[in-house]
Amino acid sequence: MSSPVLSVIVPCYNERPNVAPMVAALDAALAGIAWEVIYVDDNSPDGTAQEVRRLAHQDSRIRCIRRIGRRGLASAVIEGALSSSADYVAVIDGDMQHDETRLPAMLAALRTGQYDLAVASRHVAGGDNAGLSGRWRHALSDGGIRLAQTFLPVRLSDPMSGFFMLPRPLFEDLARNLNGQGFKILVDLVLSSRRALRVKEIPARFRERAAGESKMDVLVMIQFAGLLLDKVFGGMLPLRFFSFALVGALGVLVHLSVLGLLHSTTPLGFGRDQTVATIVAMAFNFQLNNAVTYRDQQLKGPRLWRGLLLFMAVCGFGAIANIGIARVLYEQKTAWSIAGGIGAVIGVVWNYAVSATLVWRAR
Numbered sequence: 001m002s003s004p005v006l007s008v009i010v011p012c013y014n015e016r017p018n019v020a021p022m023v024a025a026l027d028a029a030l031a032g033i034a035w036e037v038i039y040v041d042d043n044s045p046d047g048t049a050q051e052v053r054r055l056a057h058q059d060s061r062i063r064c065i066r067r068i069g070r071r072g073l074a075s076a077v078i079e080g081a082l083s084s085s086a087d088y089v090a091v092i093d094g095d096m097q098h099d100e101t102r103l104p105a106m107l108a109a110l111r112t113g114q115y116d117l118a119v120a121s122r123h124v125a126g127g128d129n130a131g132l133s134g135r136w137r138h139a140l141s142d143g144g145i146r147l148a149q150t151f152l153p154v155r156l157s158d159p160m161s162g163f164f165m166l167p168r169p170l171f172e173d174l175a176r177n178l179n180g181q182g183f184k185i186l187v188d189l190v191l192s193s194r195r196a197l198r199v200k201e202i203p204a205r206f207r208e209r210a211a212g213e214s215k216m217d218v219l220v221m222i223q224f225a226g227l228l229l230d231k232v233f234g235g236m237l238p239l240r241f242f243s244f245a246l247v248g249a250l251g252v253l254v255h256l257s258v259l260g261l262l263h264s265t266t267p268l269g270f271g272r273d274q275t276v277a278t279i280v281a282m283a284f285n286f287q288l289n290n291a292v293t294y295r296d297q298q299l300k301g302p303r304l305w306r307g308l309l310l311f312m313a314v315c316g317f318g319a320i321a322n323i324g325i326a327r328v329l330y331e332q333k334t335a336w337s338i339a340g341g342i343g344a345v346i347g348v349v350w351n352y353a354v355s356a357t358l359v360w361r362a363r
């Protein structure tokens with residue numbers, strides 16, 4: 001058997017009930033085209049991967065990549081596409097929201113050689129966005145679209161679309177420049193290209209989710225803003241570090257609030273108040289970093305508790321280093337603000353570097 005012309009990449013998390021209907025829908029839509037489907041599953045607890053493998057036993061066009069200890073739509077798409085040897089790769093959601101009957105039109109557009117990228121759009125004549133649940137989701141989506149459009153070198157009416165197709169060799173070229181974090185791989189791709197890509201927009205309906213639930217939330221939007229910043233500054237910004245430092249700054253506010261509250265209500269003595277405030281602030285910082293800064297490798301269950309303890313130990317050392325260095329500088333007649341600032345910066349860099357390698361080490 002020769003290799004397929006089209007690989008359909010399906011990032012999926014907890015989509016078990018949608019797998020079989022989706023494969024059947026692809027089979028119907030892609031009649032006459034040599035295709036394969038590559039599911040990239042982040043070890044979904046609902047057994048999505050087992051379901052894909054069950055079907056794969058009956059049909060060799062179905063493949064499954066199962067990733068353990070990782071999360072993320074964009075990175076899942078990248079790994080799926082890089083595992084393909086087909087001429088074209090398409091990306092489509094695994095929840096039946098995208099209209100797979102548009103795939104042949106996308107392929108036909110690319111085959112003319114006039115386009116680098118075919119994007120299914122909800123916002124051109126003939127497309128629609130009916131499946132987006134609720135006014136809140138519409139507002140989020142519209143805001144995101146406008147934000148993305150201001151950064152994009154090409155006109156895309158639906159830059160947040162998760163349904164598109166491009167020649168695989170082009171994907172391979174762009175892959176090394178991809179940020180790979182978050183939800184919006186299309187924006188990432190377009191911004192990673194040095195030349196403006198020639199885009200064909202294909203109108204598409206956005207259906208209601210067939211089963212299961214959406215993984216999109218406010219944190220996803222924050223990550224999207226981070227992706228844009230990263231692209232605008234050409235990958236020069238260590239985004240994780242900024243996120244970590246921002247969380248740290250919020251932690252200082254939490255610390256002072258707790259301290260103030262204890263002080264004014266049930267003072268235990270300054271030393272104890274300060275200790276309680278420190279522990280609360282560390283726990284707060286740990287949770288927020290785990291949810292935002294390290295969302296793609298979030299710790300859960302027993303790992304969460306181990307991580308919290310380790311994080312507190314790391315930050316404890318950070319605080320000792322911070323105070324020690326600031327004191328030495330101050331004694332050598334450095335201005336208090338500079339001595340304090342240098343101590344704090346060294347503390348943050350230490351906390352970041354060590355917790356990145358010990359607490360959230362990439363597995």
Ligand SMILES: Nc1nc2c(ncn2[C@@H]2O[C@H](COP(=O)(O)OP(=O)(O)O)[C@@H](O)[C@H]2O)c(=O)[nH]1
Pocket residue numbers: 010011012013014015040041042071072073076092093094095097162213214215216
């Ligand atoms: N592999 C993987 N797939 C994901 C992840 N998050 C979402 N997906 C999949 O990406 C697609 C779009 O996600 P969905 O939650 O439906 O987003 P929405 O349509 O914007 O609400 C679905 O097929 C999800 O199963 C993830 O962390 N890892």
Ligand SMILES: [Mg+2]
Pocket residue numbers: 093095097209214
């Ligand atoms: Mg969806």
